[in-house]
Amino acid sequence: MYKTFTVLMLSMFLLQACTQNKSTLENTEPNSGQTMKLEVKDIHSFAQPHEARIVHLDWEAKVDFEHQRIRGVARWQIEALANAQKLVLDTKALEIDRVTIGTNEEETSYSLSPAQPHLGRGLHIDIKENTEWVTVYYSTTAGAEALQWLSVEQTAGKEQPFLFTQSQAILARSWLPVQDSPGIRFSYSAKVEVPRELMALMSAENPQEKTKDGVYSFTMAQPIPAYLFALTVGDIEFAAIGPRTGVYAEPSTLAKATYEFGALEAMVKTAEELYGPYRWERYDIVVLPPSFPFGGMENPRLTFATPTILAGDRSLTSLVAHELAHSWSGNLVTNATWNDFWLNEGFTVYFEQRIMEALYGRDYAEMLAALAVTDLKEEITSMIADGQGQDTRLKLDLEGRNPDDGVTAIAYDKGYLFLRMLEEKVGREIFDAFVKTYFEDNAFQVMTTEAFIDYMKEHLLEKNSVDMEPMVYKKWIYGKGLPDNAPRPKSDRFAKVDAILSAWLETGQLPNTVKTQWSSHELQHFIRSLPEDISLGQLAVLDETFGLSHTGNSEIFAAWMVPVIRQDYEKAYPQLEAFLIRTGRRKFLMPIYSELIKGEEGRKRALDIYAKARPNYHFVSTHSLDKLLGHDIKN
Numbered sequence: 001m002y003k004t005f006t007v008l009m010l011s012m013f014l015l016q017a018c019t020q021n022k023s024t025l026e027n028t029e030p031n032s033g034q035t036m037k038l039e040v041k042d043i044h045s046f047a048q049p050h051e052a053r054i055v056h057l058d059w060e061a062k063v064d065f066e067h068q069r070i071r072g073v074a075r076w077q078i079e080a081l082a083n084a085q086k087l088v089l090d091t092k093a094l095e096i097d098r099v100t101i102g103t104n105e106e107e108t109s110y111s112l113s114p115a116q117p118h119l120g121r122g123l124h125i126d127i128k129e130n131t132e133w134v135t136v137y138y139s140t141t142a143g144a145e146a147l148q149w150l151s152v153e154q155t156a157g158k159e160q161p162f163l164f165t166q167s168q169a170i171l172a173r174s175w176l177p178v179q180d181s182p183g184i185r186f187s188y189s190a191k192v193e194v195p196r197e198l199m200a201l202m203s204a205e206n207p208q209e210k211t212k213d214g215v216y217s218f219t220m221a222q223p224i225p226a227y228l229f230a231l232t233v234g235d236i237e238f239a240a241i242g243p244r245t246g247v248y249a250e251p252s253t254l255a256k257a258t259y260e261f262g263a264l265e266a267m268v269k270t271a272e273e274l275y276g277p278y279r280w281e282r283y284d285i286v287v288l289p290p291s292f293p294f295g296g297m298e299n300p301r302l303t304f305a306t307p308t309i310l311a312g313d314r315s316l317t318s319l320v321a322h323e324l325a326h327s328w329s330g331n332l333v334t335n336a337t338w339n340d341f342w343l344n345e346g347f348t349v350y351f352e353q354r355i356m357e358a359l360y361g362r363d364y365a366e367m368l369a370a371l372a373v374t375d376l377k378e379e380i381t382s383m384i385a386d387g388q389g390q391d392t393r394l395k396l397d398l399e400g401r402n403p404d405d406g407v408t409a410i411a412y413d414k415g416y417l418f419l420r421m422l423e424e425k426v427g428r429e430i431f432d433a434f435v436k437t438y439f440e441d442n443a444f445q446v447m448t449t450e451a452f453i454d455y456m457k458e459h460l461l462e463k464n465s466v467d468m469e470p471m472v473y474k475k476w477i478y479g480k481g482l483p484d485n486a487p488r489p490k491s492d493r494f495a496k497v498d499a500i501l502s503a504w505l506e507t508g509q510l511p512n513t514v515k516t517q518w519s520s521h522e523l524q525h526f527i528r529s530l531p532e533d534i535s536l537g538q539l540a541v542l543d544e545t546f547g548l549s550h551t552g553n554s555e556i557f558a559a560w561m562v563p564v565i566r567q568d569y570e571k572a573y574p575q576l577e578a579f580l581i582r583t584g585r586r587k588f589l590m591p592i593y594s595e596l597i598k599g600e601e602g603r604k605r606a607l608d609i610y611a612k613a614r615p616n617y618h619f620v621s622t623h624s625l626d627k628l629l630g631h632d633i634k635n
């Protein structure tokens with residue numbers, strides 16, 4: 001309470017100087033060592049939080065599968081300056097029915113600003129002195145880019161339809177009128193009505209059983225930014241894993257998911273041992289249908305996950321460690337704007353690596369790191385070749401662009417390597433203490449890149465008398481590409497794979513042990529290291545040996561598709577087509593389609609498949625693929 005009050009007072013003080021879209025945050029001024037307020041301008045939101053900001057939401061919604069529409073009532077509790085005249089919310093493709101103010105629901109006037117590319121429209125609502133509640137009656141439309149409505153056939157069970165949302169980065173505004181900026185947090189309660197046969201889940205305290213009437217109530221007591229507002233509805237059941245962990249999935253997927261995430265409780269415990277208490281009570285995962293466009297999404301209390309990580313052998317669960325790690329990096333300490341995205345993802349990959357190392361050993365974690373670094377280097381090369389060199393900086397400049405453009409390996413793996421470089425410089429013990437306090441000190445607050453630099457200087461470098469020239473970290477953060485002092489993950493297991501590959505290429509001999517002793521990561525590394533001029537005969541041998549075209553491991557399959565397409569190994573095309581139609585995960589789709597369109601025949605094949613597959617993909621994926629394939633269908 002006191003904190004919000006302070007922010008408000010300071011905001012008032014700063015008001016004259018303020019232009020648009022600025023939220024305040026605490027920061028330590030470099031020279032004086034005094035705490036002061038910094039303004040953060042979020043170029044991806046119309047909100048003017050210094051004048052009036054949202055603090056709590058009571059949401060009522062009816063999920064209408066027949067019309068593929070959510071009818072909603074968003075009751076916002078706000079905090080505003082005494083002389084504030086309006087509350088500005090972000091919207092995109094929403095139909096606004098009416099807006100009221102106060103608990104007595106007095107009708108008020110509002111206007112929608114003209115639509116802007118990526119951003120949608122600002123909803124300017126007239127408020128009065130002392131207005132504390134603003135209620136918006138609205139519905140979503142077919143243009144709701146966060147929502148994916150799945151038909152019965154697109155689910156595992158094939159009996160009930162399904163809905164899920166994906167709000168990050170700026171899609172929350174397409175299903176909720178909200179100040180859609182990562183620096184603005186709100187707590188919420190919700191009452192959601194869905195068809196009786198279905199269960200609804202949110203990024204909140206969740207049910208474990210279906211209700212009789214299809215009405216579900218939720219509360220999220222901790223304040224979250226809009227990009228973590230999430231809902232899914234379907235024929236979903238729950239299974240417990242540990243006392244505070246569990247998994248939700250369609251009934252036919254539940255047993256497989258429960259096995260796959262068997263280490264979940266141990267992961268939470270390991271994460272806490274590293275960097276402090278888990279602040280969100282329960283940690284559950286919901287496994288969505290395969291069209292989910294990401295591997296995972298860190299919605300608080302309930303990670304949304306792709307079924308493509310259900311490999312049957314727990315080999316792809318570093319993704320769970322990643323989403324869990326976001327419960328600290330991202331969900332507690334949140335990037336102030338999408339230009340600071342590396343603070344969310346770089347810290348999360350670092351934390352994920354540490355969880356995997358603690359659970360499965362250094363050897364194992366180094367394989368993961370080595371795979372990531374290979375990808376990173378390839379991506380940097382291709383970004384530079386494509387004239388995207390400026391996006392190889394950690395601190396981004398996404399002005400006028402979709403924040404989605406900033407989702408590259410830079411934020412993730414260059415961010416990771418930067419933190420690992422710091423760790424190697426100061427030693428693990430010091431670094432771990434630093435990371436832990438960083439999460440504690442900044443919990444439920446936003447972080448800019450600049451505030452991070454100040455924090456690091458004070459709490460890591462100066463405190464421990466570490467000698468590091470500002471040039472060193474500035475080069476990482478504001479410079480392009482990968483600095484020379486980047487750590488080089490070293491995997492002995494991969495070195496052995498390399499030796500086996502060379503020998504095989506020379507002699508045609510593969511030791512029998514590769515089938516029994518290699519982990520899926522070693523196999524993945526082997527496939528990725530195949531030379532470009534590998535023959536069809538050699539591919540056939542590998543396919544036969546490892547059953548690659550029929551593997552249930554999506555990472556292996558996706559890696560395998562590169563040489564398959566490059567050498568035109570036709571035997572695998574039926575599986576390729578089936579995979580592309582079934583799976584909507586962008587990380588797999590982009591490289592496969594990119595490889596396909598390199599040749600004339602392949603381009604034709606890609607477009608044929610895309611025509612069939614596109615209805616199965618979420619907006620996030622079609623948006624990227626339309627650009628890649630020069631597709632001109634507008635939804």
Ligand code: BES
Binds near residue numbers: 294319322
């Ligand atoms: N928060 C991201 C997904 C995201 C990022 C959605 C930006 C929209 C905009 C999530 O935590 C993530 O990083 N997912 C990765 C997982 C991985 C790196 C282990 C994914 O989906 O592949």
Ligand code: ZN
Binds near residue numbers: 326344345
């Ligand atoms: Zn992430």
